[in-house]
Amino acid sequence: MAGQKGSNEIADAAAKDDKVKAWNIVVNRVKNIDGYMSLFQEVYPSVKSKNDLGIQHIANALAHYEDKGYRAVDSPYDRYKEGELTALNFEAKKGMKLFYGKAKCSQCHTGKFQTDGKFYNLAIPPVGPGKEKGLGGKEDFGRELVTKKISDRYKFRTPTLRNVVLTGPWGHNGIFQTLEEVIDHHLNPEESLFNFNFNSFLYLDDEDPGHTVFDMTFVKENMLTSHDLPRVDLNNQEKEYLIEFLYALTDLNPLPREVLIPESVPSGLPVKD
Numbered sequence: 001m002a003g004q005k006g007s008n009e010i011a012d013a014a015a016k017d018d019k020v021k022a023w024n025i026v027v028n029r030v031k032n033i034d035g036y037m038s039l040f041q042e043v044y045p046s047v048k049s050k051n052d053l054g055i056q057h058i059a060n061a062l063a064h065y066e067d068k069g070y071r072a073v074d075s076p077y078d079r080y081k082e083g084e085l086t087a088l089n090f091e092a093k094k095g096m097k098l099f100y101g102k103a104k105c106s107q108c109h110t111g112k113f114q115t116d117g118k119f120y121n122l123a124i125p126p127v128g129p130g131k132e133k134g135l136g137g138k139e140d141f142g143r144e145l146v147t148k149k150i151s152d153r154y155k156f157r158t159p160t161l162r163n164v165v166l167t168g169p170w171g172h173n174g175i176f177q178t179l180e181e182v183i184d185h186h187l188n189p190e191e192s193l194f195n196f197n198f199n200s201f202l203y204l205d206d207e208d209p210g211h212t213v214f215d216m217t218f219v220k221e222n223m224l225t226s227h228d229l230p231r232v233d234l235n236n237q238e239k240e241y242l243i244e245f246l247y248a249l250t251d252l253n254p255l256p257r258e259v260l261i262p263e264s265v266p267s268g269l270p271v272k273d
């Protein structure tokens with residue numbers, strides 16, 4: 001989100017993993033815009049002068065905005081759970097039963113927000129810039145980059161499925177264009193990974209621009225031997241029911257865009273629609 005290395009000083013600090021430097025640049029920029037200081041002082045009484053402003057105030061303010069603005073807790077599924085039995089249609093009810101039963105989705109997508117917060121290897125086609133160079137090329141090693149444990153290779157956190165129909169493309173690298181593809185991948189990662197058209201996603205090597213590096217045989221073999229998905233067989237009708245259930249996880253009462261997007265911001269930068 002800081003941008004690509006070389007495009008600005010924050011991205012450069014982030015690329016060197018120098019978080020403190022990146023944070024300091026952000027704080028300095030923000031505190032030198034008067035409009036922001038008065039807003040921070042309003043919500044954080046401890047921020048009396050510019051020098052009191054820290055990255056924690058900015059991070060908490062952003063977290064609060066996300067928490068209030070993008071919380072999805074009033075879906076047909078919630079209403080159904082609260083006793084409004086007509087909130088789910090026939091198909092969504094069938095899908096819910098599959099989700100929490102035969103399809104084994106709730107093995108990982110569990111709890112109120114359909115996530116156990118844990119990490120799994122789903123053998124998702126590893127395209128995109130990733131985070132660091134892996135052994136086989138440039139694939140993203142996922143959780144391993146944090147824990148340094150090889151057993152965490154290619155693992156990513158189970159995401160919430162709240163509002164999931166609104167947040168495509170799907171997968172941590174946005175590789176799936178439809179929910180059907182996501183489900184097909186969960187049901188048969190071998191087929192999905194082997195049939196994936198990697199040629200349409202070329203990598204550029206930093207050191208050798210124009211040259212693409214990716215040892216797919218290595219990736220496929222290593223991903224598929226250790227993936228965590230249970231074996232499940234579903235017919236097309238059942239897949240449609242599951243998708244109908246995913247629709248039922250959409251919040252019916254989102255905050256209006258006018259509330260979420262200000263007309264202007266203190267920096268004077270343009271605010272896009």
Ligand code: HEC
Nearest residue numbers: 103104105107108120124156157158170171172182228229
């Ligand atoms: C072994 C644990 C596990 C099981 C079982 C599982 N999932 Fe997932 N699911 C995940 C993880 C982990 C991801 C994120 C993968 C990634 O992006 O690398 C994910 C991603 C998804 C996504 C994409 C979300 C997004 O925002 O991109 C959907 C939709 C989804 N799962 C639905 C299902 C359904 C439906 C089932 C049952 C058929 C299911 N999952 C079973 C772990 C699981």
